[in-house]
Amino acid sequence: MTPWRLCLMILLCLLCMQIRAEGLLVIKPRETELTRTFIATLQEQHPELEVLSRQIDQLPDLDSTPLAVTMGVEALQWRLTQASRTPTIATYVTLDQLEPGASYPDHVQILLASARPERQLLLAQLLIPRLQTVGLLHSSGQRWQLPLWRQAARQQGLGLVASEVHQQRELLRGLSRVLDSSEVLIGIDDPDIYNATTIKSLLLTSYNRNRVLIGPSAPFIAAGSLSTTYSSPRDMAMSVHQLFQQPWQNGALNYPQHYSVLSNPQVARSLGLPPPDDAQLLRLIRMRESQTP
Template sequence: MAQCPPRLTPGMSHLLAMLCLVISGWLGSLSANAADILLTGAEDSAGAQSFVEALRELRPADSVRFQPLADLPAPGKLPADIRLILLDLPSLDWRLQDSHGPATLVLRISRLQARQHLGDAQPPRLSLLWSDPPLDRQLRLTRLLLPQVKRIGVLYDNHSEFLLKELRQAARPLGLEVVSERWDNTQDSRPLQALLDKSDVLLGLDDPDLYNSKTAKNLLLSSYSRQLALIGPNAGFVKAGSLASSYSDQGDWLAILDGLLDQPTATWPRTYYPPRFKVSSNPQVARSLGIEQINEASVATLLAEGERRP
């Protein structure tokens, strides 16, 4: 004869009911607190999808999705509570067409790109996350690797000239002098040679008109023929032959985004240099300049310890 399941006591029934209410409330709270995170760019590339998937894994409680720029309405027609992340310059131009719209993070934009697209303006509800390493960090990297140098040589053109004032202000407390030469025509080596004559080291600004695949050979051969190092302008140029640079990789950017997305959008900074970064160096170049092997992790730690950013 089959046995009937034991009856629940009134106390046990009450406990189970309360547990159901607690679980339902917890699930409802998770749903209510979940953020709607929309990433967009002109192209639905493999790189964009990989980045979105990595962010989705970091934030499983949120709705994280990519939508191509062509499929989006005007920014002002998006829900106000969406957290919008722009992945490229076309998406920035699209966002700038409308002063209304949700709070927006502009990911990995250089100072020069912002200048070209925004001028001196800082549109509301936009947070610019800089891709190029901060100038003071690059100067301190130079001091750590080459403590004997005093004169920092800098090439600039009409796009990057606005950075010189900031660079000189950052150099002064470090006891460094910035010497510069305007280089509007990269086919003419005279400004480069003149700068090498009066510099102890070259510091590259992240200006693609000056530092690119066409100018790399001249820049590097000219500087190393004088036994002068080139710092920066980015990790890509370190592979080409510059001595070292600080940079932030995808893991750093994901961690930075994760932290910002935990904050209310009203507290997002207007401009932001990533506090997480690494140092890349070129061992072959270091050896040719008589520099001891660079411990990239230790140098990055020293740089980070010296920074006090809000």
């Protein structure tokens, strides 16, 4: 380790320690119910702090605070253009919004809003008895995510069948190939595959083949996905709090340690599955994760 990098790490640690005595700046794209809940939970976790929030267009002063949190990819992109070396945790960024192979400055960590692959596969195993093979659709732009899911599947002892969709007219053909060779469809952060236009066809085709969709995120549950893990604004804020308590990880990419389970009981009943107990599923996933080295 070079001397300047060692000095930077020491500085980052000292700054993170100072947060208890000073303050925290949250940079958001706009004011919403989500941002209000997130910021209120941060304040609840750190009652000794002054938690300030600023919108990007208010030109926040990063050098006035020992640590910052950004919300959303727009705020992250703004942060990366700033020269300030204030340690920053970037939240509410999904895998599809990242550049494949991109690296980030030492003073920036990313806390993903994406569901952790291992977690989604654990959920699928709990919901589908004797599950052996999972299916995955992806666009060419999100091909880089495939190794993450292959590694997660190996860790869970599952086979993974993937199909790449190059054009929208190939979507149902690719889906049929995946459904022919797997027992459940796993949705990933890929807006070219999973969006308001395609979701109905994906679900109808899957359920006509007696296959369910796990994921890709909480908004798809109302549309007909069976279940997913996700992090609520409160979960995300508590995960940020947990990162505060740990040694700084230069340029790290993290998944939230706090999360919830959301299921669609009507979908389960229509496919002859027991209605999911989200609280029980959450407890079992946490227990399995705590047993994993």
